[in-house]
Amino acid sequence: MGIKVAKFGGSSVADAIQLGKIKSIVEADPSRRYVVVSAPGKRYSADHKITDLLYLCRTQLEHNVGHEQVFQVIGDRFRAMAMTLGVEVGIEKELSIINENLLNGCSADYIASRGEYLQAKITAAYLGFDFIDAAGLVKFDAKGRFLDEATNEALAEELAKHEKVVMPGFYGAMPDGSIKTFSRGGSDITGALVARAVKADVYENWTDVSGFLMADPRIVDDPAPIENISYTELRELSYMGASVLHEDAIYPAKVMNIPINIRNTNDPSHPGTNIMAEVPKSDKIITGIAGSKDFVAISIYKSSMSTQIGFVRRALSVLEDYRISVEHLPSGIDTLCLVIAKKSFNGKMDEVVEELERRLNPDQIIVHEDIALVATVGWGMASRPGVSATLFNALYKADVNVHMIDQGSSEMNIIVGVSNDDMEKTIRAIYEAFSSHNLNA
Ligand code: ASP
Secondary structure: OOOEEEOOOHHOHHHOHHHHHHHHHHHHOOEEEEEEEEOOOOOOOOOOOHHHHHHHHHOOOOOOOHHHHHHHHHHHHHHHHHHHHHHOOOOOHHHHHHHHHHOOOOOHHHHHHHHHHHHHHHHHHHHOOOOOEEEEEOOOOOOOOOOHHHHHHHHHHHHHHOOOOOOOOEEEEEEOOOOEEEEOHHHHHHHHHHHHHOOEEEEEEEEEOOOOOOOOOOOHHHHHHHHEEEEEHHHHHOOOOOOOOOHHHHHHHOOOOOOOOEEEEEOOOOOEEOOOOOOOOOOOOOOOEEEEEEEEEEEEEEOOHHOOOHHHHHHHHHHOOOOOOOOEEEEEOOEEEEEEEHHHHHOHHHHHHHHHHHHHOOOEEEEEEEEEEEEEEEHHHHHOOHHHHHHHHHHOOOOOOOOEEEEEOOOOOEEEEEEEEHHHHHHHHHHHHHHHHHHHH
8 A cells, every 4th residue: 555645734724624524535545644734724715824823923922012812813713623623632731831932932933833733733633643743853954944854864764653643734943942934835845745754655735726727717717627747847837926835845756756646625536636757648738827927028139149259148247246037038149138027126127227238238228117927838839830839829819919938948838928918818818729729639
């Protein structure tokens, strides 16, 4: 029998009803031996995430505003969950220790981690699994940098001693025992680390959506689900803003070639999306489309640019001096286009353009602000003729003016720069062009 690691996100552990669903999921497959949980998330859209409330308590104390009310709300959610599920985990004692630490000026990382800690205690008791704290196993150095190797060793050694485990996500500890968290959403990382340490066959990431969709459902009506996606394709799409999984959760699974299966706790029979190194061959041409707004395209024209040694380097050195990273760099014989996220300029765009003029002495510089980038991603594009034709024909028909084109060297993506206002229209046009293609393929 294989091993599955199941990580349940905030909405999957939001209340006792959700915990009931988790129990059925875990018990339906005995290979689900290692469970990682987030802190309770929202039960409905106006609700609060426990992690946010925990941070808030500390901020209130810092500003000498009473934290009792918010702490009571947090405590009541855990009390209600434990009571409804009929588990005894010494919740009052745990809460009073946390409150004591709050009053004694605990760190933000410590307080944020308590949601996962308490949730793991309750979940372990409810499932009848061993509770293992992440503090001694997920390791950070004294400066708070994550220690990958040491963590893998510690997790592998400890988890091998247990048949069935629930572990809190999101945090670990530094050498002196003080708690350190990953960035927000970091329970996904813990799940991937556990999967790597136990050499899992699958890392299941249970959330409130049935995997990834080919496009944002707020833009495209009823987009098709993505059944399989490669790590690289996902990286391209998440970079453009399509996010379900924490970015750093990919690599621990990737190094061991462990597929990640995104699943929906509220619809467990849906197969979700599989993220893996190599996707099985299919007729699909594209895997997904994602867009992101607010970029600036600086087009630089200079005759005989291609014969000038060091021209591109000089352009990039200006950006380096201003500590600005460039997203894309499409170029022509006598043109170079720098595509940069608007926020990276920190209000210094005019200064940067002047500096480019001074150092490059170009014939002309044209700045297009308010550019959206739309990435069309898919391994299926590489080997097929006519993909660009289909894409650009669709944009032409939709009356979209394309300011910039960049095709990755892997031929796995085509990125177009359009006006911010045209982004939705662009995504819809591409989706429609390729979904009929996909269906007819
Ligand atoms: N509870 C943490 C957060 O809200 C970590 C997580 O859920 O993954 O960011």
